[in-house]
Amino acid sequence: xxxxxxxxxCLSLFSCNTKAQDKKEKNTAKAEFPITKTxxxxxxxxxxxxxxxxxxxxxxRAFSSDLLNIKEKGTYVCAACGTPLFxxxxxxxxxxxxxSFDRAIEGNVAYGVDNKIGYPRDEEHCxxxxxxxxxxxxxxxxxxxxxxxxNGAALRFVPEE
Ligand code: FE
Numbered sequence: 001x002x003x004x005x006x007x008x009x010c011l012s013l014f015s016c017n018t019k020a021q022d023k024k025e026k027n028t029a030k031a032e033f034p035i036t037k038t039x040x041x042x043x044x045x046x047x048x049x050x051x052x053x054x055x056x057x058x059x060x061r062a063f064s065s066d067l068l069n070i071k072e073k074g075t076y077v078c079a080a081c082g083t084p085l086f087x088x089x090x091x092x093x094x095x096x097x098x099x100s101f102d103r104a105i106e107g108n109v110a111y112g113v114d115n116k117i118g119y120p121r122d123e124e125h126c127x128x129x130x131x132x133x134x135x136x137x138x139x140x141x142x143x144x145x146x147x148x149x150x151n152g153a154a155l156r157f158v159p160e161e
Contacts, residue, residue: 072157092140099150102140133150
């Protein structure tokens with residue numbers, strides 16, 4: 001009987017330890033971006049639509065963004081942390097209903113894989129704060145062949161002075 005008890009104690013200790021390790025790994029994964037905030041902090045500081053897109057990997061309604069038809073010269077920066085992400089000269093009319101660019105500002109955008117809708121898509125996020133931006137597809141214009149399909153709610157437009 002004592003042996004059985006000892007075994008149970010050992011097993012439960014082991015499983016607790018595994019959970020603690022999982023937690024530690026998750027925390028480390030979060031800390032890979034230079035800017036880290038808790039979910040509650042992001043929720044408190046971002047407009048609801050931006051929070052939904054950037055922190056919950058949501059997608060805004062097609063053709064709903066005010067940035068869609070902007071043609072002025074300038075830079076599109078991260079709506080959460082202000083990092084420059086896209087330039088106006090790389091914007092093109094894709095007809096998709098989301099602001100589209102043939103390239104990002106190198107180094108400021110990072111990529112991952114998203115299987116949310118049943119097949120893998122290249123997800124892109126801000127390299128500084130980790131906020132979700134949209135996806136990149138291989139059906140872009142001849143210039144690069146890429147179509148960065150970005151939620152306007154994840155961007156802020158800064159006109160050139
Ligand atoms: Fe950011």
